[in-house]
C-alpha cells in the first residue's frame with residue numbers, strides 16, 4: 132500500500148489561481164493519482180472515477196465518483212470499453228458535478244482496459260463542455276498485454292485526441308525500459324506512475340500562475356501537436372553546486388527521452404526551469420546551453436522559467452515535446468549532411484549563430500608570429516559558448532503579475548520567454564559526443580563536480 | 585609515369601586544412617615540396633557540417649599549397665575521420681581451385697572479398713580492409729603466399745567502415761573544387777605511416793593523433809594493424825572547458841591553453857595567477873594557474889582513460905606494445921601530456937611528428953601535419969605497389985566513386 136506521509140495537505144485554493152482538478156480514471160488512473168499525492172502537488176482537487184469500488188475505496192482522492200452502479204455493480208468493466216462507456220453514461224451527472232468549477236482538468240488514465248478506455252473520451256468532453264482546458268495523461272499498454280488491449284487503447288486515444296485540448300501519451304513499453312527485466316510488473320507500473328506523477332506536477336507548476344496561462348497553454352499544445360505522436364517527457368531535480376547540470380542530466384535520463392537523443396527530431400520543445408530564489412542567470416544559461424546540444428538545428432524551444440520558493444536550494448527542469456512515431460533513432464538515421472546548395476559566389480564570413488552576436492569575440496590578431504611558410508594556423512575565432520543573456524536575472528517579472536495579486540506571501544511566479552535558438556558554442560551543428568550516457572561536450576570538471584573559480 | 589611522382593595529401597581537419605605536396609623518389613623516399621594550409625571553418629569533430637564554408641577553406645589551402653610548391657595540383661589523397669567510423673578484425677578463407685598448382689594474386693583478392701562478407705550497417709561502406717596475416721593450409725607466418733602450393737588460403741583483415749554518405753560528402757567537397765580524389769584514407773592509418781618506422785610497427789605501437797575535434801588512434805602489433813578508432817573529443821574540448829570554466833571567450837581560452845596551459849597538477853606556486861590582458865592591453869582578469877591546469881588535466885585524463893578503456897574492450901593489445909605509445913596531432917604539444925599518458929598507459933610515451941622526409945624540415949616537425957604528410961607516404965605505397973612490400977597489405981578498391 133502507498134503510504135501517505137508527506138504533502139498530503141494541499142495548498143488551499145485562492146481565487147486568483149485557476150482551479151486545477153486532477154482526475155484519476157480507472158484502476159491505472161487511480162494508482163497514478165495516489166502516486167501524485169505521494170509526491171506532492173500544489174493547489175489541486177483530486178477526483179477518482181472508477182467502476183471498481185474496491186479500488187475507489189482505497190483511493191486517496193477527496194472526491195470519488197462510482198461509475199455503473201447498475202451496469203457493473205461495483206466490479207470493474209472487465210476489460211470491455213463498451214461496458215466502461217455505459218457505466219460512465221449512467222453516472223454522467225455525478226461526473227459533471229465533480230468536475231464543476233475546474234479551470235483545468237488533468238485526466239490520468241491507463242488505456243487498454245474497460246473503464247478507462249471506455250469512459251475517458253466522455254469524461255474529457257464533459258470537462259470541456261464545462262469550460263475547462265483538458266490535458267490527458269494516458270498510458271498505452273505493454274505489448275505483452277496483447278493485441279486486443281492495444282487496439283482498445285488506440286481507439287480510445289483517437290477519441291481523446293478529439294475530445295481533449297492536449298494529450299500526453301506515454302508508452303508503458305518505453306517507461307518500463309528503466310526497470311530491470313527481472314523486476315515484476317508492479318515495479319514497471321510503479322515506474323510508469325512516477326513518470327505520470329512528475330509530468331502532472333510539472334505541468335501544474337507551469338500553470339500555477341494565471342497571468343501567463345494562455346501563453347503557456349498554447350506552448351504546451353504546440354509542443355504536443357504531432358499526429359501519431361510519441362510524447363517526450365523528462366523531469367529532473369537536483370541540488371548542490373552543479374544542480375543545473377545534474378537536474379538536466381536527470382531529466383534526460385527519463386526513458387521517454389532516450390537520453391535526450393530523441394529531442395533532436397522534435398520540432399517544438401517546451402522547457403521549464405524552476406528554482407528557489409537563489410537560482411542564477413548563469414545556471415539557467417549552463418542548463419540551456421547543455422540542452423541545446425541535444426536539440427536539432429530546426430527545433431524551436433519554448434522556454435519558461437519560474438522562481439518557486441518551495442524549491443529551496445533545488446532546481447528543476449521539465450522538458451515536454453513530441454515526435455511522430457515514424458522517426459528512427461539517431462543511429463539509424465542517415466547523415467545530416469546531405470543536400471547542399473551551390474557555393475555562393477561571394478565569400479562569406481563564418482556563420483555565427485545569430486543569437487550570440489553581442490558576445491562573440493573579435494578574432495585575435497596573429498597569435499603566433501612566425502615567418503615559416505608552414506607556421507601553425509592561428510586559432511580561429513569561435514563563437515563564445517554562451518547564449519545571449521535574454522533571460523532576465525530578476526527572480527520575478529513584475530509586469531507579468533496582475534496588480535490585484537499583491538499578496539505578501541509569494542506564490543510561484545513565472546515568466547515565459549521565447550528562446551529563438553540555443554548556441555552550443557564550439558560544438559554547434561555537430562553530433563553530441565555521448566559515451567556511456569555522459570555528454571562529453573560538457574566540460575569534464577562540471578561533470579566531475581570540481582569547483583573552479 | 586610522367587607526373588605520377590608528385591603526390592598530394594589533403595587533411596580537412598577540425599582546426600586547419602592542410603595540403604602537402606611531395607615528390608616520391610624511386611628509392612622510396614619522399615621530398616616535401618610545399619605545405620599549404622588555411623584555418624578550417626565549417627568542420628566539427630572531423631566532419632564537414634557546413635559544406636560551402638568548408639569548401640572555401642579547402643580552396644584557400646589548395647591555392648596556398650600551389651603557390652608554395654609551385655605545382656599545379658590535380659589530384660589528392662584525402663584523409664577522413666569522424667565518430668561514425670568503426671572497425672573490426674575478420675578472417676576470410678578460400679579454397680584454391682583443384683586444378684591450380686600455386687596460389688595466385690586472384691586467390692589473395694578472393695580471400696579479401698571473403699573477409700568482407702560480414703554485415704555492416706546498411707548505410708555504411710567499407711573504407712579499408714587491411715591485411716594482417718596469411719595462413720596457407722592452416723600454417724601461419726606466411727608473408728606472401730603467391731607462388732606457394734596449398735589447398736586453403738586464409739587471411740586476417742582489419743576492416744574499417746563508416747557512413748557512406750558522410751564519406752561521399754567529403755569527396756564531393758573536394759571534387760567540386762574541382763580536384764580529383766585518388767583515394768580516401770582513414771587519418772590515423774596515414775599518420776602512422778610517418779610517425780612509426782617498420783621496426784616500431786613490428787614491436788607493437790599505439791599511435792594517438794589528438795587534433796581539434798577528434799582523437800584518432802591505431803594499434804600495430806607484429807607489423808599488422810590490429811585496432812583503430814575515433815573518439816569525438818579533442819583539443820577544442822579543452823578550449824571550450826577553459827572558456828566555460830574561466831568565463832572567457834574561446835579565442836582567449838585557446839591562447840591561454842597554448843601559451844600557459846599544462847596537464848601537470850601541483851607544479852604552480854600556491855595562489856600563482858596569470859594576468860589576462862584585455863583587448864586594449866590593459867590589465868584584466870586574473871586567473872589562477874592551478875585552476876587552468878585542473879580544467880585541462882581533467883579533460884585530458886578523462887580522454888586518455890576513455891581511450892585506454894576502449895582499447896581494452898576487445899583484446900588486450902596494450903600488452904603487446906613493445907615500442908610504446910606515440911602521440912601526434914596539434915594537442916600532442918600540450919605541456920605534460922606525455923607524462924600523463926605514461927601514467928595512464930603505464931609504458932613509454934613519445935610525442936612525435938613525421939619522420940624520415942627530406943625537403944621542408946619545418947613541415948614534418950609540426951605534429952599538426954603528420955596526417956597530411958602520412959597521406960603522401962600512404963599514396964606512395966599504393967602507387968609503388970609491389971606484391972611483397974608492406975604496401976600490398978593496404979591495397980584495396982574504393983567503393984565511393986560513381
Ligand SMILES: Nc1nc2c(ncn2[C@@H]2O[C@H](COP(=O)(O)OP(=O)(O)OP(=O)(O)O)[C@@H](O)[C@H]2O)c(=O)[nH]1
Nearest residue numbers: 157158159207208210241243244245246247272323
Ligand atoms: N501506470 C500504470 N498503468 C497501469 C496500472 N495498472 C494497469 N495499468 C495499465 O492500464 C491499462 C488499463 O488498466 P486498468 O486501469 O486497470 O483498467 P480499467 O480502466 O480500470 O478497466 P477495467 O478494469 O476493465 O474496468 C492496462 O492495460 C495497463 O496497461 C498501474 O498501476 N499503473
Ligand SMILES: Nc1ncnc2c1ncn2[C@@H]1O[C@H](COP(=O)(O)OP(=O)(O)O)[C@@H](O)[C@H]1O
Nearest residue numbers: 597598599600795796819820913914915917952
Ligand atoms: N602548443 C599547443 N599546445 C596545446 N594545444 C595545441 C598547441 N598547438 C595546437 N594545439 C591544439 O591542437 C589542435 C589542432 O590540432 P590539429 O592536429 O591541427 O587538428 P585537426 O587535424 O583536427 O585540424 C587545436 O585544438 C589546438 O588548440
Ligand SMILES: [Mg+2]
Nearest residue numbers: 157158183207
Ligand atoms: Mg480496473
Ligand SMILES: [Mg+2]
Nearest residue numbers: 597795913955
Ligand atoms: Mg587531424
